Amino acid sequence: MRGLRSLFVAITSVVVVLAAVPRVGAQTLGEITGVVVDTAGGVIPGATVTVTNVATNAARTTTANHVGVYNFPALAPGNYTIRVDFAGLQSVTRSGVELHVQQTIRIDFRLEIGGLEEAVEVIGVSLRNIEDVTLGTVIENKRIVELPLNGRNFLQLTATAPNVSFGFSDAGQAGARQGGARAAQNISVAGQRSMFNRFTIDGIENTDVNFNTYIILPSVDALQEFKVQHGIFPAEFGRATSQINVSTKSGGNEFHGALFGFLRDDKFDGKPYSFTSSPPDKQPFSQKQYGGTISGPVWIPGAYKGTDRLFFMANFEGYREDRTVQGLYSVPTAAMRAGDFSALGQIFDPSTRVMTASSGLSPFPATSSRRIASTPRHSSFSSSIPSPTSAMAWRPTTRWHRTACWTAISSPDGSISSKARTPAGRSGSPGPMTLSSHPPST
Numbered sequence: 179m180r181g182l183r184s185l186f187v188a189i190t191s192v193v194v195v196l197a198a199v200p201r202v203g204a205q206t207l208g209e210i211t212g213v214v215v216d217t218a219g220g221v222i223p224g225a226t227v228t229v230t231n232v233a234t235n236a237a238r239t240t241t242a243n244h245v246g247v248y249n250f251p252a253l254a255p256g257n258y259t260i261r262v263d264f265a266g267l268q269s270v271t272r273s274g275v276e277l278h279v280q281q282t283i284r285i286d287f288r289l290e291i292g293g294l295e296e297a298v299e300v301i302g303v304s305l306r307n308i309e310d311v312t313l314g315t316v317i318e319n320k321r322i323v324e325l326p327l328n329g330r331n332f333l334q335l336t337a338t339a340p341n342v343s344f345g346f347s348d349a350g351q352a353g354a355r356q357g358g359a360r361a362a363q364n365i366s367v368a369g370q371r372s373m374f375n376r377f378t379i380d381g382i383e384n385t386d387v388n389f390n391t392y393i394i395l396p397s398v399d400a401l402q403e404f405k406v407q408h409g410i411f412p413a414e415f416g417r418a419t420s421q422i423n424v425s426t427k428s429g430g431n432e433f434h435g436a437l438f439g440f441l442r443d444d445k446f447d448g449k450p451y452s453f454t455s456s457p458p459d460k461q462p463f464s465q466k467q468y469g470g471t472i473s474g475p476v477w478i479p480g481a482y483k484g485t486d487r488l489f490f491m492a493n494f495e496g497y498r499e500d501r502t503v504q505g506l507y508s509v510p511t512a513a514m515r516a517g518d519f520s521a522l523g524q525i526f527d528p529s530t531r532v533m534t535a536s537s538g539l540s541p542f543p544a545t546s547s548r549r550i551a552s553t554p555r556h557s558s559f560s561s562s563i564p565s566p567t568s569a570m571a572w573r574p575t576t577r578w579h580r581t582a583c584w585t586a587i588s589s590p591d592g593s594i595s596s597k598a599r600t601p602a603g604r605s606g607s608p609g610p611m612t613l614s615s616h617p618p619s620t
Contacts, residue, residue: 205381205414206425208277211249212285214242214262221246222289225264232257233430235486255279255402255425260287268292271299278316279405279425280412314407314421315339322398330440330467330495332398333363336422339406341368360391367420368408376418380426390418399436399471400493402427429489433474440467462502469495515560 214225225242229250242248259273267289277283317335327334337344343366364372377384377392386393407421415421442465449457473491476484511521519525 205378205423206255206279207252208255208280209249209251209282210253210258210260210275210277210285211247211282212287214246214248214264214287214289216267217288217290222264222267225262225287225289227287228261228263229253230259230261232259233432234428234489235431253277254428255281260285262287262289264289266291273299273301278318279403279423280312280314280407281316282310310412311410312407312412313409314405314411316403316405318403319401322401322403327398329359329497330398331359331363331395332401332404333365333392333395333422336365336367336406339367341408342366342406346372359395360386361389363391365420365422367406370419374419375422376415376420377422377424379424384424385417396424396426397469397471397493397495399438399469399495400426400491427471427473427491429473429475429491431475431485431489433472435470435472437470438468441465462500464498464500466498467495469493509563509566510560511566515563515565 210229214222214227216222221242223242223244223246225246225248226239227242227248227250228237228239230237231254233256238250240248240250255277258275258277259271260275261269261271263269268291270287270289272285272287275283275285315338317332317338321335321338322332325335325338334344336342344364346364346366365375366372367375373390375385375390379394379396384393385391402425404422404424407415407423408419411421442463444460444463447460447463449460452458471491471493474489475486476482476488476490482488513519513521
């Protein structure tokens with residue numbers, strides 16, 4: 179009895195999860211709708227409309243209703259072909275229909291008299307969104323892949339959208355509370371603050387509520403496209419005045435793969451410009467980005483072939499940065515190391531510091547040169563601080579992270595999908611600081 183109950187609970191959980199997945203992806207799915215009419219403008223109820231995904235060869239079919247309207251909701255972004263058939267009229271095929279993230283496009287069809295063997299094909303259609311008043315800009319895959327990105331950060335492309343400012347200084351407390359690249363990620367949409375953005379990946383929440391920055395930054399090779407929405411968006415969006423909605427790639431009937439590696443190193447750099455006769459040394463720096471992507475149909479030789487049925491996409495990206503930062507620090511002068519603090523003015527002995535009625539404080543009892551007697555504590559502290567020089571301080575730091583993005587299961591029509599992202603990474607702790615600086619002015 180207990181075993182049957184456990185089995186029932188397990189089956190119910192799987193059904194609930196699979197039923198919930200399509201709703202999760204609703205924020206990235208698109209829709210194709212329209213009206214089927216004849217040459218006189220009369221609607222054609224019962225016309226058969228078929229939409230086919232070019233990459234997966236997945237097809238969905240519907241019929242026009244009593245007013246000639248057809249509708250295909252919940253379509254994954256991609257390239258589609260639409261065909262309309264009706265007895266006694268010529269078939270019409272429209273290819274090259276590009277559907278973007280959170281887009282509703284309307285395509286009307288006009289059928290002419292003719293036999294079933296006659297067909298009309300239309301290629302390369304220019305489409306506009308006339309079904310809703312959503313304001314936003316789609317950054318398609320071509321721009322993501324081909325435009326140069328410093329550090330392969332696709333969010334830099336938000337600057338190509340109208341009414342968007344990118345790259346200004348971050349909040350002072352953000353670096354201490356978050357750290358890493360997220361603290362310096364500032365995007366202002368429609369004049370709003372940089373904390374007024376919301377990030378999603380395939381409809382899944384990707385917003386850190388601390389400063390409303392992203393949680394996971396996918397690799398550019400794993401992205402299909404993303405959309406910057408800044409006004410009058412649908413009811414499923416909320417929490418912020420702008421939405422940055424990301425859609426990741428899915429596999430198709432053809433295998434695709436890529437490997438990449440990028441290197442920046444101080445050995446390839448020239449020395450910095452110097453305003454003196456002695457140019458400073460180069461700051462040690464090394465940045466490595468590497469990874470790869472593979473996608474296609476699930477194929478197990480001799481056991482299973484997932485063409486037109488089951489697909490996968492896997493992506494991995496690693497990042498490591500090693501640098502040494504220079505800076506100026508104040509250290510005690512040679513006189514101070516010997517115990518002479520007369521350059522600082524009047525000082526007081528903390529062990530004998532008492533209040534007096536006249537001056538309020540008792541000054542430090544010292545000789546005319548105000549030389550403090552050397553103590554073991556003073557000697558130990560002085561030996562741990564380097565002597566003043568004219569060089570700059572060096573502080574080595576290391577930062578690294580790794581991000582993985584993979585699609586486990588993806589059905590041909592996109593109605594049931596299971597996507598998982600496993601970010602793994604951390605920031606290295608700063609190394610020991612080597613101090614050397616100019617002596618303080620007196």
